Amino acid sequence: xxxxxxxxxxxxxxxxxxxxxxxxxxxxxxxxxxxxxxxxxxxxxxxxxxxxxxxxxxxxxxxxxxxxxxxxxxxxxxxxxxxxxxxxxxxxxxxxxxxxxxxxxxxxxxxxxxxxxxxxxxxxxxxxxxxxxxxxxxxxxxxxxxxxxxxxxxxxxxxxxxxxxxxxxxxxxxxxxxxxxxxxxxxxxxxxxxxxxxxxxxxxxxxxxxxxxxxxxxxxxxxxxxxxxxxxxxxxxxxxxxxxxxxxxxxxxxxxxxxxxxxxxxxxxxxxxxxxxxxxxxxxxxxxxxxxxxxxxxxxxxxxxxxxxxxxxxxxxxxxxxxxxxxxxx
Numbered sequence: 001x002x003x004x005x006x007x008x009x010x011x012x013x014x015x016x017x018x019x020x021x022x023x024x025x026x027x028x029x030x031x032x033x034x035x036x037x038x039x040x041x042x043x044x045x046x047x048x049x050x051x052x053x054x055x056x057x058x059x060x061x062x063x064x065x066x067x068x069x070x071x072x073x074x075x076x077x078x079x080x081x082x083x084x085x086x087x088x089x090x091x092x093x094x095x096x097x098x099x100x101x102x103x104x105x106x107x108x109x110x111x112x113x114x115x116x117x118x119x120x121x122x123x124x125x126x127x128x129x130x131x132x133x134x135x136x137x138x139x140x141x142x143x144x145x146x147x148x149x150x151x152x153x154x155x156x157x158x159x160x161x162x163x164x165x166x167x168x169x170x171x172x173x174x175x176x177x178x179x180x181x182x183x184x185x186x187x188x189x190x191x192x193x194x195x196x197x198x199x200x201x202x203x204x205x206x207x208x209x210x211x212x213x214x215x216x217x218x219x220x221x222x223x224x225x226x227x228x229x230x231x232x233x234x235x236x237x238x239x240x241x242x243x244x245x246x247x248x249x250x251x252x253x254x255x256x257x258x259x260x261x262x263x264x265x266x267x268x269x270x271x272x273x274x275x276x277x278x279x280x281x282x283x284x285x286x287x288x289x290x291x292x293x294x295x296x297x298x299x300x301x302x303x304x305x306x307x308x309x310x311x312x313x314x315x316x317x318x319x320x321x322x323x324x325x326x327x328x329x330x
Contacts (some may be wrong), residue, residue: 062117073107080093080101118279119277120260131197143211168196209244
């Protein structure tokens with residue numbers, strides 16, 4: 001019998017099983033699992049990402065699957081219509097060897113679409129990486145170092161106030177011939193277009209990164225790192241950059257779409273790659289004079305540009321929703 005003392009209350013004996021340690025619960029889901037769970041709910045982002053992967057693989061593997069030369073002339077088979085036009089126009093001049101038809105010089109349209117997409121996507125990815133590096137660097141420096149914040153932000157405002165398209169045209173006119181002489185017609189124009197697009201599209205990334213750095217550098221873990229004498233470079237590389245990775249990834253998708261549209265606009269205006277080098281914008285420019293007679297020549301590259309940019313934008317929306325912790329829990 002249990003002994004009672006003054007002020008004590010008799011209680012039931014505690015079962016021995018309750019005193020034993022309970023089995024550990026399942027580990028919490030990682031951040032990236034939560035990100036994927038939220039991203040997978042965004043149907044537009046899944047479709048956009050899937051189409052971006054498809055078009056990237058198509059332009060990379062396409063030349064081995066469809067090995068026709070996009071610059072080869074075949075006057076005997078010029079002005080062939082796509083094979084699907086035979087469904088409603090039985091008198092259309094079609095050929096199963098050219099499923100997308102040929103242009104007025106007999107060049108295969110499918111081969112031009114593949115090689116044109118390779119050029120446009122290469123310019124888009126390279127220009128996006130360049131603008132991302134410049135914007136991230138300027139944003140981190142402006143947000144972390146107070147003395148440099150004012151000058152760098154005024155520089156950003158200056159670039160934002162410049163008319164981008166006239167500036168691009170002036171830069172291409174000034175530097176096209178020297179770069180062509182040193183790197184060849186295609187290589188020189190690739191370097192010029194990537195550089196010009198990159199240095200004129202970094203400003204949104206810089207502003208986004210600067211704002212996040214200003215908020216993060218006052219957090220407790222940054223103050224603790226400073227208190228133990230951590231150097232600024234290590235604080236930036238170990239603590240700040242990993243925490244601003246989410247907006248950088250979203251900005252990257254938007255930068256890719258902007259670069260593709262800008263390159264297509266330059267090629268459409270005739271100041272991009274050489275006239276015999278296929279790009280989606282150049283195909284649009286070549287198809288305009290006869291667009292009433294052959295509307296598919298305008299529609300094919302136009303649809304490719306539109307779907308690619310739309311897919312990139314949807315992918316950016318999905319990444320923004322998935323990487324934002326305020327939205328991820330909804």
